[in-house]
Amino acid sequence: MTAHSYSLNPIGHIATPFQQKFAIPRQSALTRARGCITLSEAVADPRVFKGIEDYSHLWLLFIFHETLSRGWKPAVKAPRLGGNDTMGVFASRSTHRPNGIGMSVVKNEGWHQQDDQLQLLVSGVDLLDGTPIIDIKPYLAYADAVADAEDKLDSYAPLPERSVRFHDEASLTADTLSQQHPDFRALLCRVLQQDPRPAYRQKLATDPKVYKVVLYHNDISWRVTDGTVEVLSIDPLSE
Structure with a gap:
């Protein structure tokens, strides 16, 4: 198989209350913090949001921009296991990933156009202020919420x-x-x-x-x- 490389450009950046990584909630659903995504000029066409009001929640895909320079690790420390035990990077939500991409579910609070800026308001964010957003997708309850999903870590290392x-x-x-x-x-x-x-x-x-x-x-x-x-x-x- 021929190897290919791909480049990604942020579609916008999000403003949030979190100015530092320390103490950001580990998952978006654990907080009601609000965020405002300002789209970049290249995609700031109101038609990109047509129909988005039909979805109560959205997926945000973003870049762990402050840790990219550190590279990735095949095994990472698991904070919920005491910080010394490790897990495979693909069994974790660690920021030290091969491609530095994160994902969060947020509540859709509507969009508006302010002067020449197109903005999307969301809540339940767990992102650092200024995080680059690379995609926005609707959260589909019938497909994304798996009724019999298991998280064994939560049974012995609850928050x-x-x-x-x-x-x-x-x-x-x-x-x-x-x-x-x-x-x-x-x-x-x-x-x-x-x-x-x-x-x-x-x-x-x-x-x-x-x-x-x-x-x-x-x-x-x-x-x-x-x-x-x-x-x-x-x-x-x-x-």
């Missing part, structure tokens, strides 16, 4: 579901930010409930280390005490 508590000043700041970003508090809670610490530290019910996560250009400091995630402070990122 954490921790309580989240805000310190007083952090709570006030969260309320203020919610005026600009109505989903801010709920999104932050959903991200932290999943305990984004490395898996080997998730075993610690009390962890003195202070961690940070960035949402909507805000730096959030937090730690885990007696199994509860405490939001210590929320500060805007310096320009």
